[in-house]
Amino acid sequence: MPVKVVLVGCGNMGYAMLAGWLASGRLAPQDVLVVEPTDVLRERAATLGVDAVADAGAIAEDVQPRLVIFAVKPQVILDIVPHYARFGGTATYLSVAAGTPIAAFERALGNSAAVIRCMPNTPAAIGKGMMVVVANTHVGEETSAFVRDLLAASGEVATIDDxxxxxxxxxVSGSGPAYVFHFIECLTAAAQKAGLPADTAKLLAMQTVHGAASLAAESSDEPGELRRQVTSPNGTTAAALSVLMGENRLENLVSEAVEAARVRSVELGK
Structure with a gap:
């Protein structure tokens, strides 16, 4: 059976990735087989034209995928992975489960298994995500390129070696959206304290963050230069930045937050 990808798990992240592959033309419906035990999620996947089964045991013997993608919760992934060891001779395994190291997959699938680990973030659900991948030594460059192209349907892709x-x-990028959401909350609250109606405050805060991020992404200028362009000497922006940048307040706060998240990630991975 000419299936290129077996997608294990089709919840919000799995479904978003699947929809992106199909909409972009990177894969056709017949290229994908979905494995999803939850009836309603399996039926939702089937509406996109793909075949969907309830568990690994329902996969036909002649299926030989190029890629097996695990898009399930970290709490259950290591219980699920061994059921797909039969594909190890031909397939590469890609995990988007947070916190599960490559070594854990190698223990479950064999030391010769080709494994790629990916950290996506929630904006991937609308094609605006940040995906970072790392692979073991058994993954070939051609397969790495195939995976990067698939993931690019959900946003930007970066590769690390360590x-x-x-x-x-x-x-930074995994937990980072929550930092931005909280900044929007804070800017909205500050706008209301300044006298703006709640709905207007929310709109101004959200669109300002969205517009500024879009401008930074599309501009050839560095964010620091864009900040300087908006900041007139002794003007309103300068007054606000003297609070945020005085004694490196915001920089230090963000650094502390990122370090707290990094340390916790290390702890969870043990």
């Missing part, structure tokens, strides 16, 4: 850096990745 798996230990995944803790820093988790702290």
């Amino acid at each position: 798996e230990a850096l995944m803790d820093a990745v988790t702290a």
Whole structure:
């Protein structure tokens, strides 16, 4: 059976990735087989035209995928992985489960298994994600390129060589959306304290963050230069930045937050 990808788990992240592959033309429905035990999620996947089964035992014997992707919760992934060891001769395994090291997959699948670990973040659900990948030595360059192209349907893709850096990745881009969401909350609250109606405060805060991030992404100027362009001497922006940047307040606070997340990621990976 000419299946290129077996997608194990089709919850929010798995479904978003699947929809992105199909919409971008990177894969056709017949290229993908979904394994999802939850009836409603399996039926949702089937509406995209792919075949979907309830468990690994329902996969036909002649299926030989190029890639097996695990998009399940970290708490259950190591119980699920051994059921797919039969594909190890031809397939590469890709995990998007947070905190599960490559060594854990090698123990479950054999030391010769080709394994890629990916840390996505939640904006991947709308094609605006940040995916960071690291692979073991059994993954070939052609397969790595195939995986990067698939993941690019969900946003930007970066590659690292040292798996230990995944803790820093988790702290920056994995947890990072929550930092931005909280900044939007804080800016909204500050706008309301300044007298703006709640709905207007929320709109101003959200669109300002969205617009500024989009401008930074599209501009050839560094963020620091964009900040300087907006800051007139002795103006309103300068007054605000004297609070945020005085004694490196915001820089230090963000650094402390990222370090706390990195340390916790290390602890969870033990």
